Amino acid sequence: MAGNYTKDEKRFLKRLGLAIKDRRVEQGLSQEKLAELTGLHRTYVGSVERGERNISALNIKSLADALECQASNFFRATE
């Protein structure tokens, strides 16, 4: 787990990552395809989905756009 995050922060990032992964699977996309659509590296997409990245707002927006949903949906899944 990159970065030294508190337990709450880890839980938050894991939920955020899981929401992204769930949507990707729902859309029938592989991590490779999502990486291609967003211009992000595949290993980065994988680490975001595992909750290992304190992902930026613009990367969240890119993933939401590629997954044809609203970025706020990912955050709602953490609330």
Next chain:
Amino acid sequence: MAGNYTKDEKRFLKRLGLAIKDRRVEQGLSQEKLAELTGLHRTYVGSVERGERNISALNIKSLADALECQASNFFRATE
């Protein structure tokens, strides 16, 4: 404007920052007070509100917690 962002990215960050500022003002907090509550630097809070920062998920969460609202609200304001 830090970072070389596209026009869409700048618009997105500006809307995100404005949503955070609106909520701060609604809560009657100064930037100093919000910085104190979140442990973020006051100048950083100002630059986020002006849309100059590609803010991280955890910082968005800290601001939402300090402003007693859901982080998804900030993103909904950009949608």
